Amino acid sequence: MPALKSERSGNRLSTNGYRSVQLRKFVAVALLSVILLSLSYLLIVFFQVWLNSTRDQARPVDAIVVLGAAQWDGVPSPVLEARLEKALKLYEEGLSPIIVTTGSKQAGDRFTEAYAGLTYLLERSVPESSILVVVDGSNTFESLSATANALTDRGIGNEVILVSDPYHALRAKEVAREVGLQAWFSPTDLSSSFSQLIRETAGTSVGRIIGFRKASTLSK
Numbered sequence: 001m002p003a004l005k006s007e008r009s010g011n012r013l014s015t016n017g018y019r020s021v022q023l024r025k026f027v028a029v030a031l032l033s034v035i036l037l038s039l040s041y042l043l044i045v046f047f048q049v050w051l052n053s054t055r056d057q058a059r060p061v062d063a064i065v066v067l068g069a070a071q072w073d074g075v076p077s078p079v080l081e082a083r084l085e086k087a088l089k090l091y092e093e094g095l096s097p098i099i100v101t102t103g104s105k106q107a108g109d110r111f112t113e114a115y116a117g118l119t120y121l122l123e124r125s126v127p128e129s130s131i132l133v134v135v136d137g138s139n140t141f142e143s144l145s146a147t148a149n150a151l152t153d154r155g156i157g158n159e160v161i162l163v164s165d166p167y168h169a170l171r172a173k174e175v176a177r178e179v180g181l182q183a184w185f186s187p188t189d190l191s192s193s194f195s196q197l198i199r200e201t202a203g204t205s206v207g208r209i210i211g212f213r214k215a216s217t218l219s220k
Contacts, residue, residue, distance in 0.1 A: 045208075046201045052173070053166035053192065057184035062157035063132070064096045065147055065183075067140060067164040067172060068103020068113035076116050079165065082188040084120050087163045090186060091126065098156060100132045102143040132156075140172055141216035145179045158182055167192040171204045175212045 066087045069080035103113025112135045134150050137143030159182045162172045166187040176183035207215040
């Protein structure tokens, strides 16, 4: 009898050990699968961000939207100037009668990015009646959400060309779609860095999972 009890005890220990090994294998396989799926997802988004940066989708629309960038005491930074110049070119080509300048201001600034855009365009003979200034919004989601509301309030259609840096294309279009705009993208001629490509890949990846509205609050 003692020998039988010992054998049964040994069998239980053996069974428990086997289950423990199997559980560890399952967890390891599950973790590896999650890692591989995550990397595959990021690589797909990375390629999509890059691919969209190479396309100029300029076409007739209701409004040309200039996404904001830094300004220095009312003077557009080179990045913002490049966006304004691209918007001006599209306007002069007759693709839209309206240019929307967007962007708020940083703490301590006297002027908003949208106002800097307004003065820049006025100095280049764009009539004030053709410029819509949207100062609400400190990021892409907030600016495009405010733009969608402003266009609706003024009875302007929701088809827009977004003007920004090349790698911003995919995320900007998907944000626009979320706020009710039908958007195409026309990039500036400025080259974008690899770090920008990585940031846009991360931003687009997260936004697709949790929504761009919620994602926009993560950077605050």
